[in-house]
Amino acid sequence: MAFKKDTPVIVAAIDFGTAYSGIAFQFKHEFEKDPTKISAPQTWNGGKQNLISYKTPTCLLLDNNEESSSFGYEAEDKYADLSMDEKHTDWYFFRRFKMRLHEREGLTKSSKLEDASGKKMKAIVVFSKSIECLMKVLMEMLDRQGVPVKPTEIHWVLTVPAIWDDPSKQFMREAAVMAGIKSDQLDIALEPEAAALYCQYLPLDRFVDKEDEVRFGALPPGSTYMVVDLGGGTADMTVHQKTKGNQLKEVAKASGGPWGGTAVENEFLGTLEDIIGKDAMEVFRKQYIYDYFDLLREFETVKRKISMKTEDKLTIKKPVALDNVCEGNSFKEMLEKSKYSPDIVVHLDKLRLSPDFVRKLFKHVTDKIVKHMEVILSSCENVTVILLVGGMSESVFVQDIIRSRFHGKNGVKVITPEEAGLSVLKGAVIFGRSPDVIETRILRYTYGISVTPEFDPEEHPEEKKIEIAGNFHCRDVFSAFIRVNTPVEIGHSVTECVSTLTPFQPAILLQVFSSSDTEPKFTTDPGCLKIGELAVFIPNPSAEQRPVIVVFKFGYTELQVLAFEARTMIPFVTSLKMNE
Incomplete structure (x- = not known):
């Protein structure tokens, strides 16, 4: 595998996701000893639910002067606090704005994004400020470790979905340059490629399905595999073939759609909207921001727990504000009148969700993923391995669905690394030292x-x-x-x-x-x-x-x-x- 001759002291990667973002870095000597020894902050903390995570929500809070205030969980919590004091209208709060770049028309330099309260700001400023916040976290980590690093000693890698077009990639590059990264110190990495590169180095015991005895990095030249990158916003799929020297050749162009983890969340929010009405849901989202964020974090824990085998109901806290927006009725009364009453039950201050109901929320999304995978596999011969990566692929239910459809069929094995949600981020760090790993693309x-x-x-x-x-x-x-x-x-x-x-x-x-x-x-x-x-x-x-x-x-x-x-x-x- 070819590596840069003048390899930098530090390679740092930013995985700028639709739902969650993260950073990671690696010193040159660490790579030479163990390519998988890559550092990522473990300090992102998800509020009351205590969701310790290697990533943080893609949320940006700016003051009225358009200056950076906070990013991620911190931005969510601060904006929620401001809303309780009715001071949030003087701030800009942007959440999950990356999907605008998934659209074929994309964003331009003059495009504007609307924040949570309807105020507008140039999109490239929002993206660049977000990247700037993530860069700051990295520099603070290095400073705490007592590592004196010059800007010229860091090579940056920014991840993007492989299904993005050229203007979207160019937009991200320009945003990174605005944030302070020199263009010649920046690589753009395609997410499924980065994930596959990371998994090349993982031993068998760092995959979820160890009994299948498939060591991804040991696949011989000529082996063909499919990468299914299930992130927060998109499902990004491509097919590679290994060539001599552990290079990779793309044999099916990247394709996919908006079938990531946020689509499951949107199905859940759509259910609540059906129960209480569109107007009431909008009031809940805009006026009871703290409760709204808490509900989303509660539902995130449900997404992580559900599997094909789950039999017991799943419990989340019911926001009091749901009763406040129901105009004379309680949420429980409106729920009992709806078609969802057998699947969602109110018990004191809790919502009890049937496992079949939660599985249905997932299946609205997983059915599209499976169908698209079938189309790709029907046109590609000799695929022996399907590699599941990305945050949504950490869901046991998603793994169950895809394995039940493809594993063992026509000799195909489905494998998932233990750090599926970090595989793109960590692979991007390795990509920064070997950007020519893909020798052919479609x-x-x-x-x-x-x-x-x-x-x-x-x-x-x-x-x-x-x-x-x-x-x-x-x-x-x-x-x-x-x-x-x-x-x-x-x-x-x-x-x-x-x-x-x-x-x-x-x-x-x-x-x-x-x-x-x-x-x-x-x-x-x-x-x-x-x-x-x-x-x-x-x-x-x-x-x-x-x-x-x-x-x-x-x-x-x-x-x-x-x-x-x-x-x-x-x-x-x-x-x-x-x-x-």
């Missing part, structure tokens, strides 16, 4: 640029006709240079030749697009998305036409672009600017 999109060829009335629609320098051209034509589902090795290059059009032109601007279609015709077609604007700066502009070679490099976790003067091959400065 393109998720067709890539191209917007061009304006001469107008052809037989091929081009009249509404796209424009006049340039006395000649008619067609605007918005998608000129594809590489297509979806193409396998590309790291550094795979595609060359485009462009030229200045006017005398003394200082730069060439190219609009770069991606499309989910194989043969997109126009950049305005459905499924097309502008990645950004590529600027190639022309040194010493002259009156003559300047031909330029633009090289797009694929196979990395991010698209890379270079440009050269065609005659001399002197490199030009380029900048791929994200959408405003």
Whole structure:
């Protein structure tokens, strides 16, 4: 396995999740002795429920000057305290905002996010402040350990779902740079790849299903396995094949959907909304914030306890506020009138949930996960192992469901590491020292640029006709240079030749697009998305036409672009600017 020659003193990773986020780090000497010896803070504490966790909720609290106040459980508790004193409206509170980047349209530099009370702030500020808070926690940990570290001695890794598009990855990079990380000291790691990399090093006794005798790292070259990364927001799946030298080749492009742990939580909240009504639920969420957070933490313990074998009812504390918002009726009275009364019972200050009811909440999500896994496996031959990682895969019920459907079928074994929820985070640390572990990836999109060829009335629609320098051209034509589902090795290059059009032109601007279609015709077609604007700066502009070679490099976790003067091959400065 190839590693960086100039490996940094410390590699630090930030797993910025939809529901939970975490940080981890490792010194160079620790990696050389034991790659799995990776440090992560154990101080995140989940309030009254005492949910000791290696991760903390993805929640950010900012004051009225948009300055960082707190992150995670601390942010939740402080915002709840402020709400009881009716001071919370002067603060900004953002919770679980990462899913906005899952949308194909994504976020731009000017996009705004709405906080819990409806106030808006630039999304990139919210993301960068969150990253800044996590960086601060790491630096404080190192300081407590008496480790003097210079910023130049830390290489950072930021995790993103493999199913994200290029603008979303670029957005996260720009947010990290705003937070104080230098771009050349930052890698973007794809979550399922990072998890698989970590599991390569784990011995058999650090997997949940030890009796299956599958040591993931000992799979021979040619073995094909599926990574199912079940996080808070998304289910992220891909298929890899091991090659010689323990490199990995992607044989099925990353795919998935919004089927993470928060989807189960949303099913539960939807049940409460059915019982008390949408308006009452909104009042509960906005005016009884402390009770709302407590309820979510209580339900988190239920999610961790349920299994296929659970027979006893599960108990959580009933917030008093549920009675306050029911307008003349008690929550118990409204529950008893609903279709949920056999499954949810009020006993004093407790809610008793039947195990079948909780399993149904999960199955709304797990059915989609299983169906998607079946589609992938039907198109991939010789898959022998399914590796379950991510926080939601720590659920015994989720493990039970997936094992019952796939384990032992056609020789497939389902395995789960003991630290499934930390496998992405810890794998990202290892990725920081070996970013070239994936030697081949499958393109998720067709890539191209917007061009304006001469107008052809037989091929081009009249509404796209424009006049340039006395000649008619067609605007918005998608000129594809590489297509979806193409396998590309790291550094795979595609060359485009462009030229200045006017005398003394200082730069060439190219609009770069991606499309989910194989043969997109126009950049305005459905499924097309502008990645950004590529600027190639022309040194010493002259009156003559300047031909330029633009090289797009694929196979990395991010698209890379270079440009050269065609005659001399002197490199030009380029900048791929994200959408405003």
